[in-house]
Amino acid sequence: MAALSLLLLPVLAIAASTGGWVRLPGGNFRSALKYEDRNLVRVTPFQLMETAVTNVDFLAFVKRHPDWRRGKAPAVFAEARYLQHWAGPTTLGPKALPNQPVVNVSWFAADAYCKAQGARLPTWNEWEYAAAADETRTDARKDPVWRERILGWYARPSKAALPRVGLQAANAYGVRDLHGLVWEWTGDAGSLLVDVDNRKQGDVDKAKFCGAGALSMGDRDNYAVLMRVAMLSSLEAGDVTANLGFRCAI
Amino acid sequence: MGRLITHFALALALLLSPLAGTAQTPPLPSDSIYQLDARMTDQGGRTTTLAARRGRVQLVSMFYTSCRYICPLIIDSGLAIEKQLTPAEKTRLGVTLVSMDPKRDGADALMRVASRRKLDLTRWTLLAPKPGDVRTIAGMLGIRYRELADGEFNHTSALVLLDAQGRILARTEKMSGTPDPEFVSAVRKALAAR
Numbered sequence: 001m002a003a004l005s006l007l008l009l010p011v012l013a014i015a016a017s018t019g020g021w022v023r024l025p026g027g028n029f030r031s032a033l034k035y036e037d038r039n040l041v042r043v044t045p046f047q048l049m050e051t052a053v054t055n056v057d058f059l060a061f062v063k064r065h066p067d068w069r070r071g072k073a074p075a076v077f078a079e080a081r082y083l084q085h086w087a088g089p090t091t092l093g094p095k096a097l098p099n100q101p102v103v104n105v106s107w108f109a110a111d112a113y114c115k116a117q118g119a120r121l122p123t124w125n126e127w128e129y130a131a132a133a134d135e136t137r138t139d140a141r142k143d144p145v146w147r148e149r150i151l152g153w154y155a156r157p158s159k160a161a162l163p164r165v166g167l168q169a170a171n172a173y174g175v176r177d178l179h180g181l182v183w184e185w186t187g188d189a190g191s192l193l194v195d196v197d198n199r200k201q202g203d204v205d206k207a208k209f210c211g212a213g214a215l216s217m218g219d220r221d222n223y224a225v226l227m228r229v230a231m232l233s234s235l236e237a238g239d240v241t242a243n244l245g246f247r248c249a250i
Numbered sequence: 251m252g253r254l255i256t257h258f259a260l261a262l263a264l265l266l267s268p269l270a271g272t273a274q275t276p277p278l279p280s281d282s283i284y285q286l287d288a289r290m291t292d293q294g295g296r297t298t299t300l301a302a303r304r305g306r307v308q309l310v311s312m313f314y315t316s317c318r319y320i321c322p323l324i325i326d327s328g329l330a331i332e333k334q335l336t337p338a339e340k341t342r343l344g345v346t347l348v349s350m351d352p353k354r355d356g357a358d359a360l361m362r363v364a365s366r367r368k369l370d371l372t373r374w375t376l377l378a379p380k381p382g383d384v385r386t387i388a389g390m391l392g393i394r395y396r397e398l399a400d401g402e403f404n405h406t407s408a409l410v411l412l413d414a415q416g417r418i419l420a421r422t423e424k425m426s427g428t429p430d431p432e433f434v435s436a437v438r439k440a441l442a443a444r
Contacts, residue, residue: 037399075281076390107389190388191396193404237389 021047021250022174029129032141032222033229041125048122048130049247051165051176052184053113055086056098058105061113063090068109077108079238099164101182101245107237110185114248121187122249124232128225131178133171141222150224153180162243179224183231185246192233278304283390284416290348290379293360293371300387301416303375306344307440308412312393314351314403315359323425324407325367328374331409331429331437339441345374348387350395350403352378392421409433413440 026043035041062069062083069089070082083104087093096102105113107121114120122130134140141147163181170176178184186192235241278284284301292298309328313321328345335343349355360376363369369376379387388395395405411420411433420436422429 074278074285076283076285108386111386187385188396190385190394191404193394193396193406233394236392237386 020050022050023047024126024130024173024175026129029125029132031125031128032225033128041129043125043129046122046126047250048126048173048175049249050170050174052101052182052245052247053110054099054165055092055096055102058083058102058113059090059092059098061116065112065116068112073109075238077238078106079240081240082106082109084240085242097164099166100162101165101177103162103182103242103245104240105185105245106240107185107189107235110246111187113246117248119248119250121185121246123188124186124192124229126249127178127184127186130171130173130175133173133175135169136172138172147222147224150179154224154227182243182245183228183241185244186232187249189232189235190237192229279415279417281418282416283310283412283418286383286386286390288379288383288386290352290377290383291357292378293357293364293376295357298375298377300346300348300377303344303346303412304416305414307342307414307437308344308346308416309437310346310348310391310410310412311408312348312350312388312391312395312405314349315355315363316351316401317403321407322367324409325363325369326427327409327422327425327429329367330427331434334429334434335438335441339438341373342441343373343437345369347374347376348384349376349378350384350388350393350405351397352381352384354401391418411436411440413443 024043024046026045028040029043030039031041066072070084070086071089073082081104083089083102085095085104087096092098111121132139132141134143134146137143165181166176168177168180171178231244235244278301284299284304286300289297289299309331311324311328313324315321324347328347332340332343332345349360355378357378360378364371364374364376391408391410393406393408395403397403406423407425408421408423409425410418413419419440420433422433424430424433
């Protein structure tokens, strides 16, 4: 019992300041990516933030951790455009409303935020598993109507101001905004390799093991996943973009 | 007499080093990978940091000891670059290989590779970071990797050239016994800079 309450306490503490946490049961999952070493991905039970981390959440973090303030964070961990839409290092201002998802954050900053909450960034497999659900089904990926809806978001111009988090209905697991709001970092974004490989040189058979094999798509119709992967694989960990945020997992 | 002078010089260095370590060391540049504050273990089982390499131009890469194909090539590439340098240049260059598989690469495994490859441990260092820091180090070096079900890793291979302050000057992804001439000249230039 004591152990149980120890486990629950940090979770409750975080739930108060964000949209809360959602438990996902996990299981065997067929990724839209084709891994050469496995057919099904085993996702163990985990918790994911219901909504993406917001500006006000991130503001609280940089207030407690001055090393992560804009202008203070080492350039090696966050490029020059880090939090550039904020009015100041500890001021949100008109371009960063409190409940909008925080964007312009590097992988290093997102990783540090989650660690500071006693959490971590989700893996790509966890993210993809959670994002396969629509409002009623845990795996809606085969439904062309749902696919079209997601693609509709990707086709939208990205200049419009970001909506605030949590406006969309929760998916079957209770998680919101996995599609239709921002791109999201994963902890293993640096494991996603598309079209970057070492196989163009030397002995192909040798390079296959230790050389970086590019992932290929097992499900070519799943453009939404393909775009996510292509985007994450094109980023360095210090990069930021105006449409890229994150949420944490435990 | 020679020994006495050595002792004297050593004592002097010891006396002066606290000063050099505090008041006289300028702050790290913001874009230095030595900004990472993470403890790791070297091939001798000693606790160290990446920043302990500060002051010497470095070639840095990532590898893992059970890797059969590309990783030996990474070491070959480092050795091949050294071969292009004069003895004086060589002494000023450090080579640091960081394991992406610290669960299996303890000091013993690192030392076995160092011995088998006859690496000069006055200049080469093999490091095992904590598992939670591997992704961060790879991120700083721009190296991508993924652990496979069988314990092997898919990874990009790169040699990254750092100046004495840990800033990235150049990188090469050409892993072979004949080094990329452009990269070698970048190494030479870095070693010439004082």
